[in-house]
Amino acid sequence: MTQLSIAELSVPVNGMTCASCVAHVERALKELPSVFNVTVNLATNKASLRYDPVQVTLADVRHAVDNAGYIVPADEMTLDVRGMTCASCVGHVEGALKELAGVVTATVNLGMGTARVQYVPGMVTASQMKRAVNNVGYEAVERAASTSADAADRERQARQDDIRQQGRNLIIAGAVGLVVMIGTFYDMLGPLKAFIPEFLSYKWVIGLLTTPIVFGPGRQFFVNSWRGLKHGVTDMNLLYATGIGAAYGIAVINTLFPTAGFGGEGATFFESAALLTAFIVLGRWLEALTRGRTSEAIRKLMKLQPKVAHILRNGQEIEMPSDEVEIGYLIVVRPGESIPVDGAVTEGYSSVDESMLTGESLPVEKKVGDAVIAGTLNRTGAFRFHATKVGKDTALAQIIKLVEDAQASKAPIQKLADWVAGHFILGVHVLAVIVFMFWFFVGYRSFFDPNTSFILSPYKLGEMGVFGFSLLLSVTVLVISCPCAVGLATPSAMMAGTGKAAEYGVLFKGAEAIENTSKLQTIIFDKTGTLTKGEPSVTDVIASDGNPSALLRLAAIAEKNSEHPLGDAIVRGALSGGLSLVDADSFNSIPGHGVEAKVENTDILLGNRKLMREKGVDFVALMQQAEKLESDGKTVMFVAINGMAAGLVAVADTLKEHSAAAVARLHKMGLEVAMITGDNHRTAEAIARQVGIDRVLAEVLPQDKAEEVKKLQALGKKVAMVGDGVNDAPALAQADVGLAIGSGTDVAKETGDVILIKDDIRDVLVALEVAKATMNKVKQNLFWAFIYNLLGIPLAAGLFYPLVSVIISPEIAGLMMAVSSITVTLNTLLLKGFKPSTRHHEQTPGELNLRPIAIQAGIIRN
Amino acid sequence: MEQANIENLVAQRSALIYLPIALSVATLFFVVASLSGEYQPVAKIGGMVWVGLLSLIVSMPLVTARMKKHLRSR
Secondary structure, three states, X not given: OOOOOOEEEEEEOEOOOOHHXXXXXXXXXXXXXXXXXEXXXXXXXXXXXXXXXXXXXXXXXXXXXXXOOOEOOOEEEEEEEEOOXXXXXXXXXXXXXHOOOOEXXXXXXXXXXXXXXXXXXXXXXXXXXXXXXXXXXXXXXXXXXXXXXXXXXXXXXXXXXXXXXXXXXXXXXXXXXXXXXXXXXXXXXXXXXXXXXXXXXXXXXXXXXXXXXXXXXXXXXXXXXXXXXXXXXXXXXXXXXXXXXXXXXXXXXXXXXXXXXXXXXXXXXXXXXXXXXXXXXXXXXXXHHHHHHHOHHHHHHHHHOOOEXXXXXXXXXXXXXXXXXXXXXXXXXXXXXXXXXXXXXXXEOEEEEOHHHHOOOXXXXXXXXXEEXXXXXXXXXXXXXEEEEOHHHOHHHHHHHHHHHHHHOOOHHHHHHHHHHHHHHHHHHHHHHHHHHHHHHHXXXXXXXXXXXXXXXXXXXXXXXXXXXXXXXXXXXXXXXXXXXXXXXXXXXXXXXXXXXXXXXXXXXXXXXXHHHOOOOEEEEEHHHHHEOOOOEEEEEEEOOOOHHHHHHHHHHHHOOOOOHHHHHHHHHHHHOOOOOOOOOXXXXXXXXXXXXXXXXXXXXXXXXXXXXXXXXXXXXHHHXXXXXXXXXXXXXXXXXXXXXXXXXXXXXXXXXXXXXXXXXXXXXXXXXXXXXXXXXHHHHHHHHHHOOOEEEOOOOHHHHHHHHHHHHHOOOOEEEEEOOOOOHHHXXXXXXXXXXXXXXXXXXXXXXXXXXXXXXXXXXXXXXXXXXXXXXXXXXXHHHHHHHHHHHHHXXXXXXXHHOEEOOHHXXXXXXXXXXXXXXXXXXXXXXXXXXXXXXXXXXXXXXXXXXXXXXXXXXX | OHHHHHHHHHHHHHHHHHHHHHXXXXXXXXXXXHHHOOOOHHHHHHHHHHHHHHHHXXXXXXXXXXHHHXXXXX
């Protein structure tokens, strides 16, 4: 059986404007063989998929997207390649380049010594291409530099171009549309008529003014519709094109042939076509603005990495692009400069502002041996460091990828919204046919009133014929039914939410993580290192023979090879007491129980009650003292020497500063809080009392933590687990939401759905509050996106016409759709001002405080 | 190349189905409107064109999607 190899791909897709576009691209990609887990995101303009690279290539993916009517953009660059001598060299270089993800084609010219590469920007960089060529034994120099920051610039440029183009369309459609409206309502202007030329009211003049609007700014709807129809797909452009085209077409016919029977001069809806175009373009412009703004979080992160690094080579300082720095290079950093790659300080001393990445508000002192992170800002000193992680391995690159992947993913609620919107278009056209047929065969005869007017307009329909009236209602239904804002409602809110969380050092791994976090009912905290500082210390030593120092020494020798925090505490306690520790002759760790060791012909057993019970050591004489210590919240370890009870060593870990306050706040939010620990019940309950926790799961073996999570889930609860991402992996994976706390910036190895970079328990609250705020925003956006449709469709279809003889004009329908887009956009942007309750007193993280640097540079005085 | 051939075949065969569907619906509309006897020729023809266009828009993606599925499975 052939082994299926699976690769992941994320490509930019241009040309999508709505949820139905998303559905079409997804369908096109799913039709490719051996392609799985396709996710297309409108807000990020990206398609992510998993595929078998043996069966499907990047070119196939581009072709599928192209066939669906959209574009995967490709750039071209030329490398100068040195060292090639024959055709096989050409093959090696081409092969090396084509193996890179993101390279579409690579053509090497032996005579000119060049490699022309067509690639998808953002997926591969020039430095990666050069490295690939170098790795096969040739030297490559690029003719045009391309860095990940340049890819971000290009992406930003593409968005700005889109915004500018729609802005130009809006100005033309709005300005000329205003003139058309003035001309149409000329007779109602009263004294203002004196300032307006009469010819503006002539139908043919209005027609001439409307024509450039329909075929200028409105052209995009016809072009996009035709492109979609050629591939057998329908999208929202078709709704607009049908509506605008029908209104304009009928108006032209009634102007040129008023007696043809389409309604006559009273049914020239040029202003409908003009204003409809203007309002829809307004909605498009706002959507383009929203897409541009909400991906700001990613761009901010990308901009943190400086474009150049100062490398020290053979005593000389040279400047090179940051993307080309290799591991081991010695890099110089001066005050005010950003750090280009991850590394370890080799010389010098400084303080570094890491707030833009970790949210840590105070600058961190860096000396020889300390780690530095790419993207952070050197404040006051100068230093040199060796690069230890470069390119996609840096903490910054990992965080960017995590946030990007989260923003490109889809929450379950969004999948539902996209499915509804995608199928809605066909349903709308069916509805339009039904509405037309009803009014044509039944409604006009029964209910038509020549005094019918449009809502918000004194314009009367007069003697409009059955065809004109039925067509008007049918067209209005098409326009008002368009779920234009639905496509943006969820992804825009998700992008804003993930970006907002990242500002506080909370990284959601996907949109589904946000949705699940908002629904949590129970949170389980791991005790050691999560609720407590994880640095316990020895508090009491009780020896049966009255020699506590000897007991502590033996206990420390037994724990010397242990990696457990309690063992560390005993060793530290012994060393700080000046006790000398030799190595044990033998050592065995029994997880969840303790350790056994042998030294100087002495058998030492150190651990909990379970261990002593299993080994048959009787501690009755010391039990009362043990229980007293445990009720004080201390962890008691029983020490047996040569099979006899020898004494007790009590260790206590301090609660983290904000643990109690965080638990209180969680209770206020309506959540049940539990604690899970391997400690005995008495100790665990004492800690739980201090911090205010309801439910204690004590004496749980590490391998059983996931089972405890499962038990709570079996009660029908949505459960989160908060713990160390590496050590608590099974429990984090089992939970509905796993929160890995204190990961630091090495986020790649963390299990769990949410990564909390800082070791601050309040970030659990930040994650919950941001998730709830984001989901509330999603629901609000979907409400605003759909409410206009739900209210507008019955009105547009003429449901209330028999009662009130008033109908909605196509341009008012277009205005309502633009207003729904405006509402969703503005509502999403409100999330940018959101501040979690635990951070109200802080300045917004990520804002660079340049004051100390300005003082240092003498620009301002202290 | 094979992909492009399948796409062309899908487009051709789909058109042979959805075009007659749209024409049939449009013709049915015209017949019903004519039989009722109340409508001007302009209204009947205009209505026929509009109903035919909307029927084409509804049937085209449905037929094309089914045809794609059918040909790919073969």
